[in-house]
Amino acid sequence: MRILPSRPKVNMDPVYEPFFTALANGEFQLLRCAECGEWYWPVAYCRNHNNLPFLGNMQWERASGKGSVFTYNVQHIAFDSAFKGQLPLVYALVELDEGPLFASNVVDCPPDDVSVGMAVEVEIAQVNSHEDYFLPVFHPAQPA
Amino acid sequence: MDVDTHLRDASMIDPKTFSGAFAIAGMGMVVGPNDGYVPGQSRLMLEAEAVRRAIEDAGLHREDIDGAIHVHGGPRSGDGALEQADTYTRILGLPVNFYYRGGRGGGEGTFGITLAATFLSLGAANYVVISNSKTNWSRSQSRKRAGHRGQQAEVTPEGRWGYAFGETSAVGAHSFFATRHMARYGTTSEQLGSIAVQARQWANLNPLARMYEKPMSMDDYLNSPVYVWPYHLNDMCVSSDGAIAIVLTTTERARDLAKSPVLVLGVGFGDATGELWWEKTNYERLAVSTAKRTAFGMAGITIEDVNVAQFYDCFTGEVLMQLEDYGFCGKGEGGEYALEGNLGPGGKLPTLTSGGLLSAYHMADMTGISESVLQLREEAGPRQLNEPSISLVTGHGGEAAPSGMCSVHTTLLLGRE
Numbered sequence: 001m002r003i004l005p006s007r008p009k010v011n012m013d014p015v016y017e018p019f020f021t022a023l024a025n026g027e028f029q030l031l032r033c034a035e036c037g038e039w040y041w042p043v044a045y046c047r048n049h050n051n052l053p054f055l056g057n058m059q060w061e062r063a064s065g066k067g068s069v070f071t072y073n074v075q076h077i078a079f080d081s082a083f084k085g086q087l088p089l090v091y092a093l094v095e096l097d098e099g100p101l102f103a104s105n106v107v108d109c110p111p112d113d114v115s116v117g118m119a120v121e122v123e124i125a126q127v128n129s130h131e132d133y134f135l136p137v138f139h140p141a142q143p144a
Numbered sequence: 145m146d147v148d149t150h151l152r153d154a155s156m157i158d159p160k161t162f163s164g165a166f167a168i169a170g171m172g173m174v175v176g177p178n179d180g181y182v183p184g185q186s187r188l189m190l191e192a193e194a195v196r197r198a199i200e201d202a203g204l205h206r207e208d209i210d211g212a213i214h215v216h217g218g219p220r221s222g223d224g225a226l227e228q229a230d231t232y233t234r235i236l237g238l239p240v241n242f243y244y245r246g247g248r249g250g251g252e253g254t255f256g257i258t259l260a261a262t263f264l265s266l267g268a269a270n271y272v273v274i275s276n277s278k279t280n281w282s283r284s285q286s287r288k289r290a291g292h293r294g295q296q297a298e299v300t301p302e303g304r305w306g307y308a309f310g311e312t313s314a315v316g317a318h319s320f321f322a323t324r325h326m327a328r329y330g331t332t333s334e335q336l337g338s339i340a341v342q343a344r345q346w347a348n349l350n351p352l353a354r355m356y357e358k359p360m361s362m363d364d365y366l367n368s369p370v371y372v373w374p375y376h377l378n379d380m381c382v383s384s385d386g387a388i389a390i391v392l393t394t395t396e397r398a399r400d401l402a403k404s405p406v407l408v409l410g411v412g413f414g415d416a417t418g419e420l421w422w423e424k425t426n427y428e429r430l431a432v433s434t435a436k437r438t439a440f441g442m443a444g445i446t447i448e449d450v451n452v453a454q455f456y457d458c459f460t461g462e463v464l465m466q467l468e469d470y471g472f473c474g475k476g477e478g479g480e481y482a483l484e485g486n487l488g489p490g491g492k493l494p495t496l497t498s499g500g501l502l503s504a505y506h507m508a509d510m511t512g513i514s515e516s517v518l519q520l521r522e523e524a525g526p527r528q529l530n531e532p533s534i535s536l537v538t539g540h541g542g543e544a545a546p547s548g549m550c551s552v553h554t555t556l557l558l559g560r561e
Contacts, residue, residue, distance in 0.1 A: 073375075
């Protein structure tokens, strides 16, 4: 498994816990509506119809992890010193094949070769091998 | 242009009656070393001083002020409400009926004006001060001493997904706009740079501007370091310590005061949540359409009537998109329009005449509001335009949800009698 250098924790609502548990178990999941099948990230009530209380009709489900770069930037300075040894860093918004936009890093690709529309796929990484902290990052998709 | 039908149906008063009924009667700024600014002041003391200056500017006295509203950007900008246990209303001895704090994103003053107008029309107050304050520059300096850069990294509000991926600053997400626009429309660094260069030309005419004595050529811009590609250092706004305050009252009352009234001709609001999350049309444009339609419909004018534009310019890309989204040029043509030199001194559409957030002072849309007041009252010194009658001020911002972006947009039209 890829090990990422230490970095700040995400600070998410407890409702995201199943997402992180799944990541730790090697699975990239998104929230999906049991009624109509629409996929969501970040967490949301389904827009297509009325909902059960507290996301009752939504469930976490394995997603393909495939998508394309919607937009991105290349960080050349570390605003937070935690990123000093990790530059340049490609921060991208990935449009997942299931629909949602997902922000993450693009890895294994020189920043100059990243482009809008580039096909990418997810990879689960562990932050600092001593920590129980996993994040999804994206690498260029293998040619079919 | 008319007010959108559903908006008119929803409103209890005719929006055209609102237009021109309220006016900015006074304005106070504390924004720079040439402005009597004393370093090391707290936000509370900066804001108290700006409010004191606004009251004095209007020719009013502290006992006239019966309402106060503090506006702010919220946690996304690392710039929450002024949360001291003390209040400037007490410090200044203002006998107010209310003092509230609110806001979200950079449309701070426009939100405050709208709220104050409601209090005024209800008869809950006669003279309301609206103010904001920032110490982002000082905060950036203390961050620097701790080994970081910039002002933003101090706070990680709940829901801040991007922080773990390096989105630890405003530019870390805002540059998404420029990348997408470049990919879609072929916009270039030089075109974005021309926006920064023209804002700087205005700042060089404004003694209060941070960059007053620092001219910048296109070469300077292109040679400035790339902090977060595609943004160079000079695509980014300054951060500031300061405060700006205005006094809002009815136009009728304002006519009897010291300065010529600056009329509120229209306000409008937009939010890009839908565009961001399910239409996925954001990152190429801002949530201008509803805000523009509401404000211009209220004022009964079109963009042809605008003499000066104070676009929200946290980064060059926001200016580029607003030029297109308001219709000053076609979609995708903002870069070309800027590069033609339309924005700077002598240009067709004088834009950011204070130097803006890019080169003067970052007090959110209070920067644009204060500059509009100076221009419309013809107090803008060497950068004074020839009798402008309509100034457009916009706001932009909002917290970044996990992978999200600023969704707020506000439109404010100011004019004179």
